Amino acid sequence: MRIRVKRKMLMGIGGFMIPIPRMIAAKGLEKGVSGGKAKAARLLADERKVHHFIVRKMAVVTEPITARLVSEELGLELGMVENTIDKLEEMKTFLYRSDDLGIDWAYPLSLDNTGHRMTASTGERFFAA
Numbered sequence: 001m002r003i004r005v006k007r008k009m010l011m012g013i014g015g016f017m018i019p020i021p022r023m024i025a026a027k028g029l030e031k032g033v034s035g036g037k038a039k040a041a042r043l044l045a046d047e048r049k050v051h052h053f054i055v056r057k058m059a060v061v062t063e064p065i066t067a068r069l070v071s072e073e074l075g076l077e078l079g080m081v082e083n084t085i086d087k088l089e090e091m092k093t094f095l096y097r098s099d100d101l102g103i104d105w106a107y108p109l110s111l112d113n114t115g116h117r118m119t120a121s122t123g124e125r126f127f128a129a
Contacts, residue, residue: 012128015115042091046076050084051094051106058109059124064102105129 009025010017043051053074057065067085071078085103088094096105104111109126116128 012114012116017116043087046080047084047087049074050076050081051088054085054095054103054106055109058103058106058111059120059126062111064097064099064104064111065106066102 009020009022011020012018040048050070053070054065057069057073067078067082070076070085071081074081085095085097089096094107095103097103098105098112107129110129112127114127114129117125118128119125
């Protein structure tokens with residue numbers, strides 16, 4: 001099933017995507033956007049770089065992403081990457097480690113089968129978080 005999602009807010013319930021009426025969604029959307037902007041403003045340039053790398057990498061990996069992998073691929077100090085991952089996880093918006101080692105969820109992607117399979121315009125297939 002294909003749903004045109006442009007300018008629509010959807011909520012996943014039991015494997016189905018249900019459109020939320022615009023009037024109901026507007027207030028929550030406004031709050032979510034302002035909260036997301038406030039959290040993003042708390043990130044330094046290298047922290048944002050780590051986050052963006054993790055999200056991009058999440059679309060093409062099958063195993064949780066480790067701090068060591070991020071450190072090696074970005075050429076950043078391991079301690080700085082570990083601290084950044086801790087900060088992002090504390091913010092409860094950007095990522096989650098189910099085993100405290102590897103990142104298996106980085107908004108908006110998940111390595112776990114959430115029931116919401118997505119395909120990027122570039123062909124990568126992943127689960128929506």
